[in-house]
Each structure stands twice: as structure tokens, then as C-alpha cells.
Amino acid sequence: xxxxxxxxxxxxxxxxxxxxxxxxxxxxxxxxxxxxxxxxxxxxxxxxxxxxxxxxxxxxxxxxxxxxxxxxxxxxxxxxxxxxxxxxxxxxxxxxxxxxxxxxxxxxxxxxxxxxxxxxxxxxxxxxxxxxxxxxxxxxxxxxxxxxxxxxxxxxxxxxxxxxxxxxxxxxxxxxxxxxxxxxxxxxxxxxxxxxxxxxxxxxxxxxxxxxxxxxxxxxxxxxxxxxxxxxxxxxxxxxxxxxxxxxxxxxxxxxxxxxxxxxxxxxxxxxxxxxxxxxxxxxxxxxxxxxxxxxxxxxxxxxxx
Amino acid sequence: xxxxxxxxxxxxxxxxxxxxxxxxxxxxxxxxxxxxxxxxxxxxxxxxxxxxxxxxxxxxxxxxxxxxxxxxxxxxxxxxxxxxxxxxxxxxxxxxxxxxxxxxxxxxxxxxxxxxxxxxxxxxxxxxxxxxxxxxxxxxxxxxxxxxxxxxxxxxxxxxxxxxxxxxxxxxxxxxxxxxxxxxxxxxxxxxxxxxxxxxxxxxxxxxxxxxxxxxxxxxxxxxxxxxxxxxxxxxxxxxxxxxxxxxxxxxxxxxxxxxxxxxxxxxxx
Numbered sequence: 001x002x003x004x005x006x007x008x009x010x011x012x013x014x015x016x017x018x019x020x021x022x023x024x025x026x027x028x029x030x031x032x033x034x035x036x037x038x039x040x041x042x043x044x045x046x047x048x049x050x051x052x053x054x055x056x057x058x059x060x061x062x063x064x065x066x067x068x069x070x071x072x073x074x075x076x077x078x079x080x081x082x083x084x085x086x087x088x089x090x091x092x093x094x095x096x097x098x099x100x101x102x103x104x105x106x107x108x109x110x111x112x113x114x115x116x117x118x119x120x121x122x123x124x125x126x127x128x129x130x131x132x133x134x135x136x137x138x139x140x141x142x143x144x145x146x147x148x149x150x151x152x153x154x155x156x157x158x159x160x161x162x163x164x165x166x167x168x169x170x171x172x173x174x175x176x177x178x179x180x181x182x183x184x185x186x187x188x189x190x191x192x193x194x195x196x197x198x199x200x201x202x203x204x205x206x207x208x209x210x211x212x213x214x215x216x217x218x219x220x221x222x223x224x225x226x227x228x229x230x231x232x233x234x235x236x237x238x239x240x241x242x243x244x245x246x247x248x249x250x251x252x253x254x255x256x257x258x259x260x261x262x263x264x265x266x267x268x269x270x271x272x273x274x275x276x277x278x279x280x281x282x283x284x285x286x287x288x289x290x291x292x293x294x295x296x297x298x299x300x301x302x303x304x305x306x
Numbered sequence: 307x308x309x310x311x312x313x314x315x316x317x318x319x320x321x322x323x324x325x326x327x328x329x330x331x332x333x334x335x336x337x338x339x340x341x342x343x344x345x346x347x348x349x350x351x352x353x354x355x356x357x358x359x360x361x362x363x364x365x366x367x368x369x370x371x372x373x374x375x376x377x378x379x380x381x382x383x384x385x386x387x388x389x390x391x392x393x394x395x396x397x398x399x400x401x402x403x404x405x406x407x408x409x410x411x412x413x414x415x416x417x418x419x420x421x422x423x424x425x426x427x428x429x430x431x432x433x434x435x436x437x438x439x440x441x442x443x444x445x446x447x448x449x450x451x452x453x454x455x456x457x458x459x460x461x462x463x464x465x466x467x468x469x470x471x472x473x474x475x476x477x478x479x480x481x482x483x484x485x486x487x488x489x490x491x492x493x494x495x496x497x498x499x500x501x502x503x504x505x506x507x508x509x510x511x512x513x514x515x516x517x518x519x520x521x522x523x524x525x526x527x528x529x530x531x532x533x534x535x536x537x538x539x540x541x542x543x544x545x546x547x548x549x550x551x552x553x554x555x556x557x558x559x560x561x562x563x564x565x566x567x568x569x570x571x572x573x574x575x576x
Contacts, residue, residue: 020438040438041438043434043469045465046461046464046465046468048461048462048464048465050423050427050457050458050461051427051430051458051461051462051465052427053427054424054426054427054428054430054431054458054462055427055428055430055431055434055462055465056431057427057428057431058427058428058429058430058431058432058433058434058435059431059432059434059435059438060431061416061417061428061431061432061435062362062431062432062434062435062436062438062439063362063435063439064435064438066431081421082424082427082458085418085421085424086424086427086428089409089418090409090417090418091409
């Protein structure tokens with residue numbers, strides 16, 4: 001996904017001289033083509049995320065479209081107040097791209113995990129927040145954000161994520177994206193957990209449970225009216241994310257549901273109130289948190305039986 | 307020129323004290339310590355033209371110590387950026403000007419500040435943006451000494467020289483006090499000018515109340531070697547009023563009617 005991001009932002013920047021790329025000392029060689037084709041518009045801002053976000057704000061005030069790129073937890077947690085004040089309060093169209101989001105860098109330890117940042121950023125007034133599930137979603141979200149007047153945070157994965165959507169996407173920001181339809185439950189993914197969710201639907205089918213699969217990359221904006229229908233048409237809605245069960249997709253849906261007492265129940269699958277202290281990789285971390293296809297399927301079946 | 311600047315600074319000080327009293331707004335002493343810097347910038351040689359306050363290629367001034375906003379407001383109004391009447395409504399319900407500046411609140415206010423350590427990184431972005439657009443605009447960031455305790459200031463201080471942003475200038479209002487103590491004691495601030503030098507800036511010290519020297523310094527050309535410039539301005543918190551100078555109670559205290567009158571007399575205004 002990060003290679004795809006590098007390629008596409010380079011394509012866009014060649015056409016739009018307002019795009020300036022700021023990197024927090026990552027992406028070795030990743031942006032060589034950008035540097036070569038857009039001279040003067042790539043800045044390695046060093047290991048100094050707070051400064052990088054402030055610099056991006058200044059560039060945006062001057063009419064540029066800055067894109068800040070570094071590892072998700074450093075970009076967001078470290079520079080949180082700069083994001084809030086410089087980008088949010090001033091409502092500047094800066095795009096933040098956090099790479100290695102969620103549990104992508106599970107093997108690097110808890111410092112490199114980001115399972116709280118979507119919830120934190122979602123609270124900032126006027127801030128768009130999205131976690132694309134594949135390269136096609138990223139393409140669409142990048143396009144939205146390059147035309148938006150709001151700041152946007154985009155959480156991406158690492159490399160090698162499969163492309164799930166068969167064709168390019170055209171949806172408005174905030175809309176759920178339907179991948180398949182079933183009668184019983186709606187499985188809703190946010191972020192690169194999407195392939196596990198697709199697989200979980202297949203597992204459930206073997207057990208006679210048919211599931212619709214949706215991807216909801218956007219946490220803000222959040223298309224309220226669509227959810228009425230989804231909750232009406234399924235007896236259970238399940239949110240799945242590499243994020244705390246608080247504040248992310250599950251949190252957003254729980255908030256949405258709070259004044260709709262007659263809607264179907266919501267099962268929130270995500271990380272618990274716990275740091276991951278286990279030596280493992282992303283696959284292992286998903287298993288540990290029951291966020292792999294098997295774990296998701298089991299949680300759904302347990303819930304339906306209860 | 308200097309007589310005019312002195313008279314302007316005295317008038318602004320009295321106005322600020324009146325505003326603090328009327329709105330019961332704190333941080334009076336922090337505003338008084340940088341009045342001479344503000345006066346020199348907005349009234350000295352090469353001062354910006356208020357008629358060009360929306361010109362995309364304009365010079366930009368950021369008051370990064372947003373708590374001294376009354377100082378900036380009084381200066382901008384006097385210079386003709388917006389009506390003096392705005393000062394009379396300062397901090398009232400629904401007024402244009404709040405205790406600390408909001409985004410786009412008034413011509414001449416380039417950034418909403420109040421949380422410290424934001425002005426310099428944004429100033430760098432403004433300077434980079436101007437350079438990318440091949441404009442010769444200059445950016446000035448006025449910071450407090452307590453503000454220099456923020457890590458983001460030193461992140462920015464390392465970045466600006468690496469980018470050779472010679473059109474960027476920092477002024478540190480070094481009044482030696484922060485909210486609840488002496489800044490060089492709370493943190494090892496000194497030697498402050500050496501810190502800036504060590505970070506790659508053309509850094510110098512100046513008496514921040516020698517208004518003529520300050521105005522002269524502000525009209526200097528950018529460093530031919532490409533370094534950004536930092537001025538550590540030695541100032542006195544509460545400057546201009548005998549009973550406020552170096553008394554840190556005036557970080558938060560609001561002057562009474564009598565104190566306003568007394569200050570006015572000292573400043574030759576009442």
C-alpha cells in the first residue's frame with residue numbers, strides 16, 4: 001500500500017504543483033521519482049514530527065497542498081496538538097498519511113502499533129479520518145482529500161496488501177462500500193483488516209450463516225443514512241478493525257446506534273484495553289486479538305448463539 | 307523617528323493597560339515586555355503596509371506568544387489594520403478580538419496562537435511556501451522565553467537552517483520570567499543566544515527596549531550566508547510602569563482603576 005501511495009502521489013504531484021511532500025525520515029528510495037520529477041517539493045523533515053505538521057500548516061496557508069508521511073503512531077500521537085491546533089483549528093487542507101497503521105508493524109513492538117489514533121483524530125472538529133482497506137480505497141480517498149478543504153488523516157498499511165475491490169471505486173466520502181451481500185449478518189471492516197473479514201464471511205457461509213461484507217474506510221465523514229438500511233437488513237452488525245474497540249469504527253457505530261434503540265445489535269471486534277506485549281508479527285497479533293478470519297467467525301457465531 | 311517610536315510605544319502601553327482593566331484580561335506584563343519590539347516592527351523603517359494585509363506575497367508576522375495578544379491588537383489597530391473600536395469591544399461576548407487570537411480574527415493576525423511552540427514551525431512553512439513561489443517575503447516570529455522550553459521550538463530551530471531560510475527571523479522576548487518563576491531558573495535557558503548560534507542561526511543579543519536599535523536590527527538585510535536570524539531581546543517584564551516592572555504578579559493580575567490612572571501618569575498619557 002505504501003508503494004502504491006508513493007506512486008500515486010508522484011503522479012498527482014507531477015500534474016499539480018501545489019502538492020508538497022513532507023516525510024518524517026522514512027521511505028528510503030520510496031520517493032526518488034517524486035524528488036526527481038518535482039524538484040523543491042520534497043522535504044525530509046527529519047525525526048521531528050511536531051515541526052513537520054507545523055511546517056505543513058504554514059505551507060497550506062501559502063496555498064500549497066502539503067502531504068505529511070511517516071509511521072502512523074509517530075505522526076499522530078507525537079504531533080497530536082499540532083494536528084489539533086495548526087491543522088484542525090485553522091482548518092487547513094493538509095493530508096496526513098500514517099504508514100504501518102494498526103498492527104502492521106506488530107513485530108516492532110508497542111511503540112510502533114497504532115490502535116488508538118483513529119479515535120483520537122476523529123474527535124478533532126472538521127478533520128476527515130480514513131483507513132483504506134486496499135489500494136483502490138486508498139486511490140479514492142487520496143482523490144477525495146486532494147480536492148477537500150479539510151485536513152485529512154489517512155492510515156495505510158505496509159506493503160503487499162491484496163487488492164480486494166475488483167474495480168476502481170467511485171463513492172462519496174463516508175459511504176460504506178459493499179463487497180458482497182448476505183442475509184444474516186453484516187461484517188464491516190475498517191482498514192487493512194478487510195481481507196480477513198472477506199475470509200471470515202466465507203468461513204461463516206460454511207456454517208450456514210450468510211454475511212454481507214462492507215468496507216467502511218471513513219470514520220469521518222460517516223454516512224448516517226446508509227446505516228439505517230444496513231442495520232434493518234441484518235440481524236447483527238459486526239465491526240472489525242485493527243483498532244481499539246473504543247473510538248474507532250465500533251465506537252462510531254455505537255454512537256450512531258445510541259438513539260436507535262430498535263436497531264439490530266452491534267458486535268464490536270477490535271483490540272481490547274491492552275497493549276500488545278507479545279513478540280509476534282501482524283498475523284500473530286491478529287490471531288492473539290481474535291481478529292484473524294477464524295477468530296472473527298468464532299466471535300460472530302458465539303454472539304449469535306448467546 | 308525614534309521620538310515617534312517612543313511616543314507610540316508609550317501610547318500603546320497605556321492602551322494595553324486600559325484594555326486589560328476593561329476586559330479583566332490577564333498577561334498584561336507579558337504584553338508590556340514586547341511593546342517596543344511590536345512598535346519597532348509595525349512602525350519602524352520598512353514596516354508592513356496595512357493596505358496589503360491580504361496580499362498573498364506579503365511579509366508575515368506571527369505573535370507566537372499568543373498570551374500577549376493585547377499588545378498585538380493595540381499595535382495593529384494603531385497602525386490602521388482595523389478600527390480602534392475593535393479594541394473597545396476586546397474580549398466582550400461576540401467581539402472580533404478574543405483574549406488570545408482566533409484563526410483569521412483580524413487583518414494582521416496571521417495565526418491563532420496561545421499554545422506555545424507553534425509559531426516557529428508554521429513560520430518555517432510560510433517561509434518555505436514563499437520561497438517555492440519565488441516571492442521575497444519575510445517571516446518574523448516573536449516568541450517568549452518560556453516558549454523556548456517547548457521541544458517543537460528546537461525541532462524547528464534545527465530545520466530552518468538546514469533549509470537555509472534566510473528570510474525567517476525569530477525574536478525572543480527574553481524577559482526572564484515565565485508564568486510561575488524565573489525562566490532561566492526553571493529551565494537552563496542560558497546562554498540562550500549561544501543555543502541559537504549552535505543550532506545554525508545568525509544569532510545576536512539586543513536590548514529589547516532600545517527601540518531605535520531594535521528598529522535598526524529589524525531593517526537589516528537577510529544573512530548573505532543563508533542562515534535564518536534570531537534576536538535574543540533582553541527585556542523587562544511589565545516594562546514601562548514602575549510598579550509592574552519585574553513583578554511577576556502582573557502575569558495574571560488585573561489593574562484597578564487607580565492603577566490604570568497611576569500607570570497613565572507614568573507613561574505621560576493621563
